[in-house]
Each structure stands twice: as structure tokens, then as C-alpha cells.
Amino acid sequence: MNSCRFNTVVEFMSAWNGSAREFILETSRAISASSVFKCRNTFREGVRPSGGPDAVHPMQKRVQETMGAVQKSYQEINEKIRKGQAVVVTAEEMVGILRKKGPARAAREVDVVTTGTFAPMCSSGVFLNFGHTQPPIKAGKVWLNDVPVFAGLAAVDIYLGVTEPSLDDPLNKVRPGTFEYGGGHVVQDLVAGKTVVLRAEGYGTDCYPNRSVEMTMTLDDFNYAVLCNPRNGYQNYNCAVNLSEKTIYTYMGTLKPRMGNANYSTSGQLSPLLNDPYYRTMGLGTRIFLGGAQGYVVWHGSQHNPGVARLPNGIPRAPAGTLMVLGDLKQMSPRWLVGVSILGYGCSLSVGLGIPIPVLDEELAVQAGVSDEDIVTQVKDYSFTRAEPLCEVTYAQLKSGTITVEGREIPTVPLSSYVRAKEIAELLKEWILKGEFLLGEPQHMLPTASRRNKAVEETANEVPLA
Amino acid sequence: MHARTLVLRFPAEIVDKPIITHLVKDYNLTFNILKAQIYPRKEGMLVLELRGNRRDFQKGIKYLRDAGVQIEPVAQGIRRDDERCYQCGACTAVCPTGALHIRRPEMAVLFESERCSACELCVKTCPVRAMIVTFDKALAM
DSSP: OOGGGOSSHHHHHHHOOSOHHHHHHHHHHHHHHSHHHHHHHHHHTTOOOTTOTTOOOHHHHHHHHHHOOOOOOHHHHHHHHHHTOOOEEEHHHHHHHHHHHHHHHHHHHOOEEEOOEEEEOSBOEEEEEOOOOSSOBOOSEEEETTEEEBOOSSTTEEEEETTOBOTTOOTTSSSSOOOOSBHHHHHHHHHTTOOEEEEEEOOOOSSOOBOEEEEEEOGGGSSEEEEEEEEESOSSOOEEEOOSSSOEEETTEEEOTTTTOEEEOOOGGGOGGGSSTTOTTOEETOEEEETTEEEEEEEEOTTOOTTSOBOTTSOBSSSOOOEEEEEEGGGOOTTTEEEEEETTTEEEEEEEEEOEEEOOSHHHHHHHTOOGGGOEEEEEESSSSOOSOOEEEEHHHHHHTEEEETTEEEEEEEOSOHHHHHHHHHHHHHHHHTTOOOOOOOSEEOOOOOTTOHHHHHHTTTSOOO | OEEEEEEEEEOGGGTTSOHHHHHHHHHTOEEEEEEEEEOTTSOEEEEEEEEEOHHHHHHHHHHHHHTTOEEEEGGGTEEEOTTTOOOOOGGGGTOSSSSEEEETTTTEEEEOGGGOOOOOHHHHHSTTOOEEEOTTTTTTO
8 A cells, every 4th residue: 555645644544444453554654654754754863843842743643642653763763772772672572572562562662673593595605805816817717615606707706605516526416415515614614714725717818817726715815705695584485395205305304205294494483574574674774683793685685576475464475575685704603604415405504694673663563573373384295296285384383393284293394493593583682782783774675565465355354463 | 111222332253143132032131123234344233222121131231241242322422513503403304213302392402312223314414414423433444
């Protein structure tokens, strides 16, 4: 819904056909988007309106009185963080706070909700510059610890992708391959301060006569090292089972035959994008926890698909939004960037990612208080036996240890570390409470979905609005 | 009833003797062989779960020791590197005995070495190679 279409509250009300509760949320959103709120923001930034320091626009005052609408700005919350007065809770703690206090009080009392996730994220990698050699080389082929890296950039710029196996890896020649060492392991070795061997070859030019170099380097020796992951933090993901008669080895882990196990990989109620399902606080410039340091959201990730079917609470029922994130590798830690070998599938990197969600209003308080009971995903067959999903389950069911699929009890297996996800949310909370981490106000938002798409209306009676 | 999973090592000189047969017949014990291997230099290694009443069990162990068998609990040869393990839970998909399991609702991944049968399925399933098996490596060369 585009709130700007309505010139007056009356016009807006008469056009409304949703529930009273949704009306309150929509109204507060409409007001925050209107010029009234912008005027208030200007006041905060130092331009005083004619009514003196306490002046509030009459319409906004009325909304505050009648509906108790909470509106906070990034500047307001950052000011509290600087003064050490911000109230920061983890997304897990927010579940209980929301239940106990309700949306209005939760929104008034909590300023920031921290999230976290720690799991293999294959679309990750590092831009490196290894410095000009003497004589200089225009590197065309480069290996780090025998892992090929992309060198089709300027002379000594390279991109190290985390799923690249090492040159002599037997791959899946004998299934399942074990993929002992690859790009993700090189990333972890670099952040752990270990030495890596860089080998480069070039075809030689008048300006870059050198044709080959080999050197031993540590992360400090690189001029430039930026973790730049084109797709992290998938908003929801499938739960995988195997309907075939043979064990299969997938990026969703080992799947035993005849639905021997059901594997899933998100941190559920702690997962960043599940706590802000319409990406209202995420975009270019959102400051985040990345690999143990401060990083940023820079764009939407590859395969970002906000238009999937959603529950009335906004939670996508299938994989939806993704993030492209970036940060200085030299600040990061091997505890939060861990090289992994996925049996029969390949190498990857487990990435620690955490995003603070500013509670700007009641709607965000409700969304950031989402619990595992209110998040669903599809159970899908990974053996190419059946294309359509088998059923839909909640994360509360997945985390209980078993799910029931077609009348059978299947043990569930997490691939995403909830323990580490929680540790990230706690760390981020600590950073913010100490005033070391300020919120980054996004300068360009991610593409999002219409709030009331068809799928929501179809299921609107099944699940009440959170 | 007393039960333990043990790693038995048979020096080359006794590897062809019917030691387990005597253990079962003379000491009233039952067993479940989980793994058996003879190495190039003829040493034998057996992982087995041994059950019986406590007195018989102790006598049986004494018999094995007297016969020249070296005994160690299986836990001594299998361990988890807790620095590496980031507690995802992928290993619980393949662990047949529940030695690797999840404590809920915290979702902490636990390893109870007493329940481990030394099948080693977790070793390659663990994405960070946190499970370390050493008991059959010493003799493998």
C-alpha cells in the first residue's frame, strides 16, 4: 500500500478495508511517511519549527494520544546508544518481551533488537590486492595455497571464492568426495594470521614483463582485503529430505534414504531477515556484525526474491530475501569465518552475520518479536523424486527434534548453529550497549514486497496477525 | 548388568588365539562387535561392547589382560575438538547410537563418548572435522 496516495486521514480511513489492528499499523506507517513526520525530523536535526522546542504537529499529537503510536528515528536511537541509555535485547529475548508487554509497550521500551546467524554461506569471497612485484606482473592465473582464485581484474587484484576446491582435489571422483581444503579454508587461514603461498602467472607485457611469482604471505602483507559476499543471510530456507532409496550428499548435508532425516539451516527466530521481513531497516549502509567485525549491507543479494508467498505476519513461506554484505577482512576473526567441507558437495565458508534491528515503531516491535512458532518453511525432496513440497512445518517443530511428514516421524537435523547465532546476537548487543556500535541508517533500501499480496489474503484467516 | 564399549588390541603373537570364545564361554558375558581389523604387522584391533554382571565382567577383563590383550575404553580413542566444533548439529544426522545429540531447547550439540560405537561416520560428515579418531591410526602403519 502506498500511503502517499491519501491526502487526509479521512480519505485513508474510508479506503481501508482491513482489520482495526492493521489500520493502526498502516496509519502509523502512513504518518511516518508523510510530511508531518519529516517536519519533526527536521526539528530533531536542529531546525526549530515556529511553535518552540516542544511543538508537535497537532495531527501527530492526536495519533499519539489516541493510538499510542511509537515513532523513533535512527538519530534518536543512536543518541541513546551514545549516552549509554539504549535498551538492547536479542531477538530471542524480544519474543518474551512482546508477549508480556504487547506491541505498544515493547516498541516504547526496546530500542534495538539484535539478530544472528552462523552457517555455511557459499556465495562469499574476498577481494585482495597482493601488491606490485619487482619486476611487475599482470597476473592472469593465481593460486592461494593451490586454490585457484579469479584474476581477471587489474594486474594484482584477485577475488578468492569460498567454494573453490584446491587444484589437486579429487572432487567427487570417488563419491562422496571429502573436499578437505578450499577457498573457505584459505579465508579462515588468512584471518587466523597463518601464512599462505601465493603463486601467480602472467603472459608478460611491455609494462608487466614478469611471467611468474611465488611468495609466502600473511593477511598483513596484502594491501587490501575486503570480504564481499554477494549472497548471505537467506531469509528462510527449505527443510531437506530424501525420498529415494540411497543416501545422498547435498549442500543440505547428508540425507538418509526414505526420509531418514530432515535437515534445515536457519537460526529461525534469531535470523536477521526473519525479524524484519519487509526489510524496512535494511539497505545500503546498514551496519552489521560480519565475521566478528563491523561490516555493512551494501545491496540486495543475488537471488533476492521478496515476492514469494508470505504469512499474514510477513514471514515468507519459502526462501526470499538475501543480502550482499561487505567488511574489512583484516578486522575479522577465524572464530566467525570458518572454512567447511561438505561431504559429497564441496567447500564453503561458515559466516557469522548479525544485524541490529532498530525498533522504529510498533510494527517492527511485533516483527522483531517473531517466535519459532510463527515461522514456517517447506519440506522439500532433494533426490529429484518429487518436485512439489511435501508439507509446511514451523521452526518450533523443527527445533523440537522431530517433524511428522506423511504420517511418519522424521528426526530433524540443524546445519546452522543456533548456539553461535545466539552468541552473535549477544555480542552485538554488548557492542551497542557499550556504545561501540552505532546504527547505520540505510541510504538505499532493498527491493521489497507489497504488504498485502495475494498469498497473504488467501491465508489471512488461518493465522492471526502476530 | 554392566556394559562397556572397549577397544581391545591383540599383539601379533596372540592374534590367532580363540580369546573371545573363552571370554564368552568361561565368564558368562555377551558381546557386540562393532569393529574388527587386522593390521599389516598382524596386530588385531577389536571394538566391542561387553555385557554381563559386574563380577563376571571384572573377571573377564582380568582374563583378557592375562592373555596379553591391551584394553582401553573407546572414549580414549575418539574425541571432539571443542575449539573446532561450532555446534551446528550436522553430525547428529549420521550418529547411530545418539552419542552425538542435541540438548534442547538450547540446541547445544553434545558428545557422550561412552555411547560412541566408533563407527566414524561423523568424522567426514562434520564440516569442520572436529571429530578425531586416533585408536586405529597408531597401528595402521
